[in-house]
Amino acid sequence: MINMKINPDAVNPILGYKLDPGEPGIASSAPASLSIIRVLSQETSNLIAFKKQAAINGGYVVYSKISLDMQKRGAFLAAVAGKTEVKIAYPNENKDENKTNNNNDKSNKSEIKKLEDLINKLKKFLSSEDNPDIKKELENKIKSLESQLFLLKLGKNIINQNEQILGMIFTAYY
Structure with missing residues (x-):
């Protein structure tokens, strides 16, 4: 054995x-x-x-x-x-504009402008992205923001504070 x-x-x-x-x-x-x-x-x-x-x-x-x-x-x-x-997305902080805009109409127009700017920034970022997974995530986020923008333009402010993505996007790899 x-x-x-x-x-x-x-x-x-x-x-x-x-x-x-x-x-x-x-x-x-x-x-x-x-x-x-x-x-x-x-x-x-x-x-x-x-x-x-x-x-x-x-x-x-x-x-x-x-x-x-x-x-x-x-x-x-x-x-x-x-x-x-x-x-990560960070909001643009325009504190002076937020302090002076107490009127809902002005605030609503400000939100519409910010959403339009953000959608344009995301579209620009999307055009330079090569990763298909990231592209899909960005496309979904753009569609969501465009839906919110449409509803906001109709006067229905449904944007939850936690869902606002106002600002520029940067990439962090760890």
Whole structure:
């Protein structure tokens, strides 16, 4: 009888991870069998932190994507790295205009102008975007804003403060 020993580290190796500079979290190892949950939890934490930071600064996330780099390690398909991509919209803050516009009609016209400007900015950003997922998200947001603009022009101000996307868009890759 042949005595064959299987090394458990060859079947389920321990993978070491490091964080990007400035990235919050704890750099720890995980066996290949648990690597996906380990990397996904770190990237999810990053996404939550970006959403929180955007909310604190008066913006919100209009697109987010978490990617995992998957490779075979031992007997498992393992996550060897992760990436969180975020696009955030920040409102234009024209405080002087907001203070002087107490009349609903003036305020309504101001909102219409801001929405029209935002739609134009999003269309310009859409024309320069190559990623099909981001393009689809932007197209959906433009359609939503155009619907809101149409209703606003009819005099029905249904724009919820949390849904306003007034401002410029910038891209943050983390």
